[in-house]
Amino acid sequence: MSQSLSVVTQAKLWYWQRISAMVLALCVIVHLVGIIMAVRGGLSGAEVLARTQGNWLFGAFYAVFVLASTVHVPIGLMRIAEEWLGWRSRSVVIAAWLFAALLAFAGLRAVYAVVMPGGAA
Amino acid sequence: MRKNDLRARNHAAYWAFLVHRLSGLALALFLPAHFWALGHAIQGEASLDGFLKLADNPLFKAGEWGLVILLSLHLVGGVRLLLIEFKPWSGLRKDWVALSLGAGLCTGLAFMLSLFS
Numbered sequence: 001m002s003q004s005l006s007v008v009t010q011a012k013l014w015y016w017q018r019i020s021a022m023v024l025a026l027c028v029i030v031h032l033v034g035i036i037m038a039v040r041g042g043l044s045g046a047e048v049l050a051r052t053q054g055n056w057l058f059g060a061f062y063a064v065f066v067l068a069s070t071v072h073v074p075i076g077l078m079r080i081a082e083e084w085l086g087w088r089s090r091s092v093v094i095a096a097w098l099f100a101a102l103l104a105f106a107g108l109r110a111v112y113a114v115v116m117p118g119g120a121a
Numbered sequence: 122m123r124k125n126d127l128r129a130r131n132h133a134a135y136w137a138f139l140v141h142r143l144s145g146l147a148l149a150l151f152l153p154a155h156f157w158a159l160g161h162a163i164q165g166e167a168s169l170d171g172f173l174k175l176a177d178n179p180l181f182k183a184g185e186w187g188l189v190i191l192l193s194l195h196l197v198g199g200v201r202l203l204l205i206e207f208k209p210w211s212g213l214r215k216d217w218v219a220l221s222l223g224a225g226l227c228t229g230l231a232f233m234l235s236l237f238s
Binding site: 018021022024025028029031032035036037039040041042043044045046048049066069073076077080102103106107109110112113114 | 142145146148149152153155156157159160161162163166167168169170173177185189192193195196199200202203206207228231232235236238
């Protein structure tokens with residue numbers, strides 16, 4: 001892990017990575033089943049939005065999915081950057097935070113886009 | 122590379138590590154694009170439809186098929202890691218390495234069946 005992170009922070013990151021993985025494991029199973037059912041007969045905007053618009057349970061589920069990914073993905077990417085690219089300076093932590101912000105923003109925006117009744121526009 | 126390194130790499134657990142890492146990397150890089158594509162719905166159904174039409178070609182379908190397989194490989198490989206780390210030690214759980222390959226295969230086939238149905 002990054003030389004700029006304390007041992008305690010590294011241990012916490014390891015822990016967050018695993019806790020988020022447990023949440024994601026459940027989300028991914030539901031998501032994969034959903035994908036396989038949804039692509040039958042092809043995808044259309046109307047068909048997708050008919051299922052998702054105003055469906056708050058769907059929205060809550062995917063909001064959790066996005067937030068768990070926001071925790072899980074940047075930690076994993078930071079590890080890869082450190083081990084494979086030798087990128088261990090403070091900047092790798094900043095990059096991981098920026099990626100987390102991108103995932104949270106774009107992910108929640110996507111959930112909002114498909115759940116808002118009657119279209120978000 | 123030392124001889125020892127080569128031996129360590131010619132092992133199911135090393136291949137499981139590599140698959141987990143590469144699938145994770147690919148999924149991580151795909152996510153922003155996935156969210157951006159879904160975000161089209163903010164401009165209404167027509168915009169989302171426009172993207173879906175663009176994505177309705179064999180190249181995209183092959184990409185989606187690959188991603189679905191990578192996701193299931195990463196899922197079962199990840200469950201294996203959680204079992205190794207959180208359950209009582211019982212070796213490297215190579216049965217779960219095999220299981221993740223089986224899950225990847227099954228999910229890939231199920232997705233393909235759905236695509237053509």
